[in-house]
Amino acid sequence: xxxxxxxxxKHRGAVAGLVILFLIVLLAVLAPFLFPKSPWAMVQRxxxxxxxxxxxxxxxxxxxxxxxxxxxxxxxxSLLVGLVSTVVSxxxxxxxxxxxxxxxxxxxxxxxxxxxxFQSVPSFALAVVLVAIFQPSITSIVVAIAIVSWPPVARxxxxxxxxxxxxxxxxxxxxxxxxxxxxxxxxxxxxxxSPIIVLASMMVAAAILVESALSFMGLGDANVxxxxxxxxxxxxxxxxxxxxxFFPGVAILLTVLALNLVGEGLNDALNPRxxxxxxxx
Amino acid sequence: xxxxxxxxxxxxxxxSLKRPEGExxxxxxxxxxxxxxxxxxxxxxxxxxxxxxxxxxxxxxxxSGSGKSMSANALMGLLPDLVTVAQGRILLGGENLLxxxxxxxxxxxxxxxxxxxxxxxxxxxPLMKVSAQIEEVFEAHGLLTTRERRQRALDLxxxxxxxxxxxxxxxxxxxxxxxxxxxVMIAMALALEPEVLIADEPTxxxxxxxxxxxxxxxxxxxxxxxMAVMFITHDFGVVAEIADQVTVMQHGQVVEQGTADxxxxxxxxxxxxxxxxxxxxxxxxxxxxxxxNATGPLLHVEKLSKTYFMGSGLFGKxxxxxxxxxxxxxxxxxxxxxxxxxSGSGKSSVGRCLVRLQDPSGGHILLDGEDIATLKGEALRAMxxxxxxxxxxxxxxxxxxxxxxxIIASGPIAFxxxxxxxxxxxERLLELVGLDARAAERYPHEFxxxxxxxxxxxxxxxxxxxxxxxxEAVSALDVSIQxxxLDLxxxxxxxxxxxxxxxxxxLRVAAKICDRVLxxxxxxxxxxxxxxxxxxxxxxxxxxxxIEAIPGRAKEARIAALASA
Numbered sequence: 001x002x003x004x005x006x007x008x009x010k011h012r013g014a015v016a017g018l019v020i021l022f023l024i025v026l027l028a029v030l031a032p033f034l035f036p037k038s039p040w041a042m043v044q045r046x047x048x049x050x051x052x053x054x055x056x057x058x059x060x061x062x063x064x065x066x067x068x069x070x071x072x073x074x075x076x077x078s079l080l081v082g083l084v085s086t087v088v089s090x091x092x093x094x095x096x097x098x099x100x101x102x103x104x105x106x107x108x109x110x111x112x113x114x115x116x117x118f119q120s121v122p123s124f125a126l127a128v129v130l131v132a133i134f135q136p137s138i139t140s141i142v143v144a145i146a147i148v149s150w151p152p153v154a155r156x157x158x159x160x161x162x163x164x165x166x167x168x169x170x171x172x173x174x175x176x177x178x179x180x181x182x183x184x185x186x187x188x189x190x191x192x193x194s195p196i197i198v199l200a201s202m203m204v205a206a207a208i209l210v211e212s213a214l215s216f217m218g219l220g221d222a223n224v225x226x227x228x229x230x231x232x233x234x235x236x237x238x239x240x241x242x243x244x245x246f247f248p249g250v251a252i253l254l255t256v257l258a259l260n261l262v263g264e265g266l267n268d269a270l271n272p273r274x275x276x277x278x279x280x281x
Numbered sequence: 282x283x284x285x286x287x288x289x290x291x292x293x294x295x296x297s298l299k300r301p302e303g304e305x306x307x308x309x310x311x312x313x314x315x316x317x318x319x320x321x322x323x324x325x326x327x328x329x330x331x332x333x334x335x336x337x338x339x340x341x342x343x344x345s346g347s348g349k350s351m352s353a354n355a356l357m358g359l360l361p362d363l364v365t366v367a368q369g370r371i372l373l374g375g376e377n378l379l380x381x382x383x384x385x386x387x388x389x390x391x392x393x394x395x396x397x398x399x400x401x402x403x404x405x406x407p408l409m410k411v412s413a414q415i416e417e418v419f420e421a422h423g424l425l426t427t428r429e430r431r432q433r434a435l436d437l438x439x440x441x442x443x444x445x446x447x448x449x450x451x452x453x454x455x456x457x458x459x460x461x462x463x464x465v466m467i468a469m470a471l472a473l474e475p476e477v478l479i480a481d482e483p484t485x486x487x488x489x490x491x492x493x494x495x496x497x498x499x500x501x502x503x504x505x506x507x508m509a510v511m512f513i514t515h516d517f518g519v520v521a522e523i524a525d526q527v528t529v530m531q532h533g534q535v536v537e538q539g540t541a542d543x544x545x546x547x548x549x550x551x552x553x554x555x556x557x558x559x560x561x562x563x564x565x566x567x568x569x570x571x572x573x574n575a576t577g578p579l580l581h582v583e584k585l586s587k588t589y590f591m592g593s594g595l596f597g598k599x600x601x602x603x604x605x606x607x608x609x610x611x612x613x614x615x616x617x618x619x620x621x622x623x624s625g626s627g628k629s630s631v632g633r634c635l636v637r638l639q640d641p642s643g644g645h646i647l648l649d650g651e652d653i654a655t656l657k658g659e660a661l662r663a664m665x666x667x668x669x670x671x672x673x674x675x676x677x678x679x680x681x682x683x684x685x686x687x688i689i690a691s692g693p694i695a696f697x698x699x700x701x702x703x704x705x706x707x708e709r710l711l712e713l714v715g716l717d718a719r720a721a722e723r724y725p726h727e728f729x730x731x732x733x734x735x736x737x738x739x740x741x742x743x744x745x746x747x748x749x750x751x752x753e754a755v756s757a758l759d760v761s762i763q764x765x766x767l768d769l770x771x772x773x774x775x776x777x778x779x780x781x782x783x784x785x786x787x788l789r790v791a792a793k794i795c796d797r798v799l800x801x802x803x804x805x806x807x808x809x810x811x812x813x814x815x816x817x818x819x820x821x822x823x824x825x826x827x828i829e830a831i832p833g834r835a836k837e838a839r840i841a842a843l844a845s846a
Binding site for chain 1: 662663669670672673679680681688696744
């Protein structure tokens with residue numbers, strides 16, 4: 001573990017990403033205390049520019065709602081959607097990929113054709129359709145994102161499992177009488193952990209972007225303030241009130257950037273042999 | 282200058298000082314290479330001094346981690362980024378290579394110093410035809426016209442003794458055998474007529490007969506071109522075949538230097554003596570024949586066959602490879618049967634069929650009279666605990682994410698044993714194979730190759746099997762470790778009255794451990810008999826070839842004669 005931190009902290013961008021991510025999580029957690037009022041409450045005159053009023057330092061939107069409060073509460077929604085949808089898509093993708101890779105043959109064929117079915121539809125269009133069918137809500141958004149983003153997980157897992165399956169320690173496990181599911185669970189999956197963690201960190205970032213895009217198009221949950229929704233609502237007035245779209249845009253940019261940096265750092269730390277640091281002995 | 286641990290002084294024989302007239306072509310002077318901080322020692326190579334004269338083969342011998350390859354890489358200017366030269370000089374014809382610019386080094390590599398590697402498959406570009414790869418050497422140095430290059434490539438392929446140079450030139454590396462690829466590597470190294478050839482374990486990945494041919498080739502080329510050769514190896518048998526001068530290294534330091542005869546016949550340093558003693562002698566001991574069991578042999582294999590089907594592309598014809606052709610043998614309780622052959626002889630396929638990691642295509646495997654060749658499902662699972670396997674590669678055969686205790690205990694647990702009891706048994710087994718019981722709490726990467734192989738043996742024993750199939754179980758280990766692991770197997774075999782199927786390409790190892798030996802060639806059993814008969818009176822030509830190809834046989838006989846005198 002200390003070895004891991006040493007390698008991770010060598011990647012300066014990753015450390016910076018981790019700090020940004022920590023601050024955003026902190027903001028999301030503290031939002032109810034920092035901004036006890038509902039982010040939907042109209043608190044000042046509309047179109048209040050930023051840095052003019054000390055209480056509402058980021059200004060207000062078209063309806064006079066506090067932009068800072070919206071950002072803080074939105075952080076919670078964005079992170080929640082990102083994390084939960086990633087977990088759900090891992091829960092779909094990992095078993096499918098592992099089974100396909102381990103058993104091969106007809107199992108592999110069936111599962112991979114099924115996966116390709118999802119990959120052959122443009123994923124964002126599919127997400128839009130799914131959310132539209134199920135009525136926009138946090139749950140339907142999470143489900144939609146998960147459904148469109150699991151195929152890469154399954155493909156990654158399948159490849160990893162196929163290569164691990166031919167290793168001697170898996171043969172040894174077969175010989176020692178372990179059953180297939182024990183072998184997948186105890187011998188193979190622990191060894192796929194690092195690529196999964198790396199992929200997952202990038203998937204959280206992608207999910208946040210999809211959620212924002214859905215909200216921007218008006219397909220967000222009408223009851224929660226999210227970054228995408230704020231940008232969507234502010235886009236018609238972008239020439240009069242740039243800040244309404246600008247600040248949530250920056251928030252999304254920073255979060256996604258931070259997640260990607262952390263993912264890259266994890267990749268270097270977990271796969272030391274693949275890192276780009278000089279020639280090894 | 283003290284060696285680590287023993288405090289024993291290095292032995293420098295007079296023969297290493299009395300050398301041919303004239304200047305050495307390579308002179309390494311007090312070379313020290315520093316390892317990065319946190320490594321297990323400060324210097325990878327510590328004050329190494331070697332002279333190599335034209336027309337001389339200098340062997341650097343040592344076990345893994347002794348710094349022998351690092352010395353060769355320094356000479357080529359190919360040190361990894363993390364290590365640095367702390368002191369010393371490497372003179373090539375009087376010029377210090379360590380002071381040269383990168384550009385000057387480019388010119389020296391290939392033209393004056395060339396190198397051949399252990400694994401010719403990874404050293405050759407898989408996507409380039411052989412001829413093009415040789416032509417590239419001339420191109421890189423801006424020599425000759427395209428036509429001349431092609432002609433030179435052909436000449437070189439002929440010189441290194443490839444049977445059909447025209448065809449070889451048009452082939453891709455994967456279409457050639459290991460020995461042929463090594464010949465191509467040698468042709469590339471010779472292309473610019475270098476003064477110095479560095480050979481880093483060039484025959485370690487090859488079969489004995491191929492190894493003998495490649496050693497011959499290097500010897501012949503070295504004579505005709507009057508090259509200086511720096512030959513790196515861990516095998517004293519190879520040293521006996523080829524060396525003029527020998528330098529023995531341990532932990533980065535020179536422990537003994539002298540002519541081949543001096544070092545081999547009168548080794549002065551205890552480490553050298555240990556290495557030479559650890560070489561299995563290739564002489565089979567007389568072993569009492571196992572009593573025939575009244576109920577018949579424990580394992581009886583009848584006409585075992587294994588055929589692989591390989592599709593070639595979408596519309597290509599399916600190709601059949603008969604890896605094992607109707608092989609029959611039997612194994613008594615408490616007996617060790619060696620299966621010996623070169624790569625591609627089908628010996629590993631036999632082993633994998635015996636433990637049912639592969640399904641045999643035909644024949645019967647009778648274990649106590651029950652045919653296990655066609656068992657399926659639960660019946661197969663129940664049988665597994667009776668035949669266990671020890672694998673070749675101690676690195677890939679242990680799950681890096683499981684603790685050692687769990688690795689050993691997982692077999693009994695899978696068969697329904699209580700967790701606590703299985704872990705307790707695992708600790709006992711660890712002690713039995715010569716490790717500490719506390720090893721159970723650690724992960725495999727904390728152990729050396731030899732220790733890992735002991736863990737693999739403990740895992741195989743955990744299910745209390747009657748038969749253990751050891752597939753090249755000691756091939757990946759250093760000689761001294763190899764001897765220890767062989768002794769351990771022998772001892773365990775006696776304690777538990779195990780039967781052992783020992784699959785190996787190394788006849789010396791087979792001679793040491795086996796009661797009976799089965800010799801395989803291209804899927805067929807060509808000869809079978811007691812180890813002693815096979816080694817002293819081989820009947821089949823192939824067996825005779827294999828035995829004659831064992832490196833250093835002639836010299837070993839001399840050592841043995843000296844020892845008994």
